[in-house]
Amino acid sequence: MPNPWKRSLLIPALAAILGAQTPVAKPGHAESIPITSAIPDDPALAAYIAPYAAKIKASFGQPLVKAPQGLFRGRRGEENLLGYWVADTMREAAQHALEAPVRFAITNAGGLRANLRPGQLKVEDIYELMPFENELVVVELTGAEVIQVLRESLLRRGGEPCSGVRVKVDGTPAKATLTVTWADGSPIDPTETVKVATTDYLYGGGDSIPTLKKGRRPFTTGLTVRQILLDRCTALAKAGQDLLPPAPGRYTIPPELREALREKKVNLQESGARP
Numbered sequence: 001m002p003n004p005w006k007r008s009l010l011i012p013a014l015a016a017i018l019g020a021q022t023p024v025a026k027p028g029h030a031e032s033i034p035i036t037s038a039i040p041d042d043p044a045l046a047a048y049i050a051p052y053a054a055k056i057k058a059s060f061g062q063p064l065v066k067a068p069q070g071l072f073r074g075r076r077g078e079e080n081l082l083g084y085w086v087a088d089t090m091r092e093a094a095q096h097a098l099e100a101p102v103r104f105a106i107t108n109a110g111g112l113r114a115n116l117r118p119g120q121l122k123v124e125d126i127y128e129l130m131p132f133e134n135e136l137v138v139v140e141l142t143g144a145e146v147i148q149v150l151r152e153s154l155l156r157r158g159g160e161p162c163s164g165v166r167v168k169v170d171g172t173p174a175k176a177t178l179t180v181t182w183a184d185g186s187p188i189d190p191t192e193t194v195k196v197a198t199t200d201y202l203y204g205g206g207d208s209i210p211t212l213k214k215g216r217r218p219f220t221t222g223l224t225v226r227q228i229l230l231d232r233c234t235a236l237a238k239a240g241q242d243l244l245p246p247a248p249g250r251y252t253i254p255p256e257l258r259e260a261l262r263e264k265k266v267n268l269q270e271s272g273a274r275p
Contacts, residue, residue: 060124064233067243070118073109077258081245082116082129083109083161086229087197088246091163093228094138094197097221102138103182104146105163105197106153107225108207112161121233121243130226134199139215144190147180147270148211154178155268156208158261159251163197168252169268173260179271183250199225 033039071082091105114128141149150167153160159167165188168179181187200220202212236243253261260266 060122060127062123063237064121064123064126064230065237065241065243066119067116067121068118069245071116071243071245073112073115077255079248079251080109080112080161081248083107083112084163084246084250085243086112086130086225087161087163089228089232090136090197090199090225093136093223093231094195094221097136097223098138098195098219100195102197103164103194104141106149106202106209106212107161107199108202109157109161110207111199111201116243123230126226126229126233130224130229132201132226134201134225136197136221136223136225136228137200137203137215138195138197138219138221139203139212140193140217141196141211141215142190143188143192143194145211145214146194146196147178147188147190149196149209150180151178151268151270152209152211154261155264155266158258159253160207160209162250166250166252169257169261170252170254171257173257173266176257176260176266176268177271178268 071085072078073082074080087105087107090107091102094102094105111132111134112129113131114125116125116129146165150159150162150165153162154167154169164183166181166183166185169176170179171177196212196215198212198215199206201207202209203215203218205213233243257266261268
């Protein structure tokens, strides 16, 4: 039986191969048709894409790197170590692209569509994790705006995966306090302008982090997040290293406050932990 999820993974890869060969349909009547295994393959279309699909299938099966522990998005109350790795990789790639320090990176947990299970990773695993064409973007924000980005991400989804900072929430749901420092524990200067790595999706207003839209001097790297993850895995394997999860501890939130954030029943204020 055809697997609609596997079939959907072919779309971004096929688009890259077919390019201008694919005719552009003229606008007309639109109808929503759910993609399920009940829809049979079109013989003519299947024959047309067969050589491309074979090439993609072979590519998807290529080994990348070993991940003996796996990387996981985290269950209820757990930290998103997979998201931390993605954010770290984004920040590292942004620094390489700009040849300049990038202090902070943030992505969205909702865009990470699969865990990386323990064992030998393949190209297919990264496509399942990141099936979108999201591009790596670098913008400039002040320290105060970085803190506000994290506040918004906490109120929206309980804290999005990030890199370069440590976040602590304490107090009570009626009066919760947010404290943010850089990863080394140093305070964030609210007036300092820093470079921030994110995705074009978040910068464009996706997932309700409006302060990211204020990012100045946007630099589009031309790199998809998927590709930088593939490149990172390849580099680790070439160096004879395994892919290991980052250390936890970027978010410190007591269970009561985590639950209040999830239910959107928390009054979250920034602390005075600034220089």
